[in-house]
Amino acid sequence: MYYVMSDIHGCYKEYRKVLEMIHFSEEDTLYVLGDVVDRGPEPIKVLQDMMLRPNVFPIIGNHEYMALLVLRKFSVEITEANTENYLSADDITSYMNWSLNGGQTTMEQFRRLSPDEQQDIMEYLEEFTLYEEVQAGGRNYVLVHGGFEPFVPGKPLDDYDLSEVIFKSPDYNKVYFDDCCLVTGHRPTLWLEGAQWGRIFEKNNHIAVDCGCVFGGRLGVYCLDNGKTWYVEGENECSG
Numbered sequence: 001m002y003y004v005m006s007d008i009h010g011c012y013k014e015y016r017k018v019l020e021m022i023h024f025s026e027e028d029t030l031y032v033l034g035d036v037v038d039r040g041p042e043p044i045k046v047l048q049d050m051m052l053r054p055n056v057f058p059i060i061g062n063h064e065y066m067a068l069l070v071l072r073k074f075s076v077e078i079t080e081a082n083t084e085n086y087l088s089a090d091d092i093t094s095y096m097n098w099s100l101n102g103g104q105t106t107m108e109q110f111r112r113l114s115p116d117e118q119q120d121i122m123e124y125l126e127e128f129t130l131y132e133e134v135q136a137g138g139r140n141y142v143l144v145h146g147g148f149e150p151f152v153p154g155k156p157l158d159d160y161d162l163s164e165v166i167f168k169s170p171d172y173n174k175v176y177f178d179d180c181c182l183v184t185g186h187r188p189t190l191w192l193e194g195a196q197w198g199r200i201f202e203k204n205n206h207i208a209v210d211c212g213c214v215f216g217g218r219l220g221v222y223c224l225d226n227g228k229t230w231y232v233e234g235e236n237e238c239s240g
């Protein structure tokens with residue numbers, strides 16, 4: 001079976017519980033639509049679990065993007081040769097921006113890792129894809145963290161760049177594709193007009209799977225083969 005979840009945000013316990021709930025096995029495939037890190041308590045543990053599973057495919061979210069901008073700089077050993085002007089004003093801005101958006105837990109836990117473990121995390125984060133196209137249960141799906149914004153009908157998906165797929169959500173009142181469903185995370189359904197609290201939302205060939213786990217909502221998982229959903233209550237309440 002093919003499954004999708006999103007916006008785990010360091011909620012390791014809920015992530016493991018939901019995998020148990022669906023009896024996730026080696027024959028299954030899971031797509032994780034970004035924002036694995038930040039805000040919640042155990043972001044590095046979630047990444048380390050995912051990277052050991054060859055049947056889990058990660059797609060990049062804006063939080064991985066923010067983390068990468070900073071960690072690429074901070075995971076390099078500072079020596080006499082590179083110490084001068086090592087951090088630019090842009091680097092400092094990236095760090096501040098990430099910290100203000102829940103990056104502290106990721107940063108702290110990353111710093112406690114050995115250099116080898118840090119390198120494994122960096123290599124894994126660099127592997128995250130921009131989007132995926134999947135066929136399951138006789139339906140076609142496009143999976144992405146935010147959306148394709150601004151959306152231009154007929155524009156090849158490969159022509160959208162990173163900043164157009166991770167930061168903005170689609171207009172759920174509009175059909176984007178006639179022949180496939182656009183599956184997105186990023187915007188919790190807790191605050192989505194017309195959605196039921198803590199539930200995956202389907203409308204106009206859109207499926208919004210982020211049920212706001214780290215904001216006191218739930219971690220949801222959607223089965224692409226049959227449209228079934230499962231939920232685990234979030235144990236943390238993060239305010240912003």
Ligand SMILES: [Mn+2]
Binds near residue numbers: 063145166
């Ligand atoms: Mn996001």
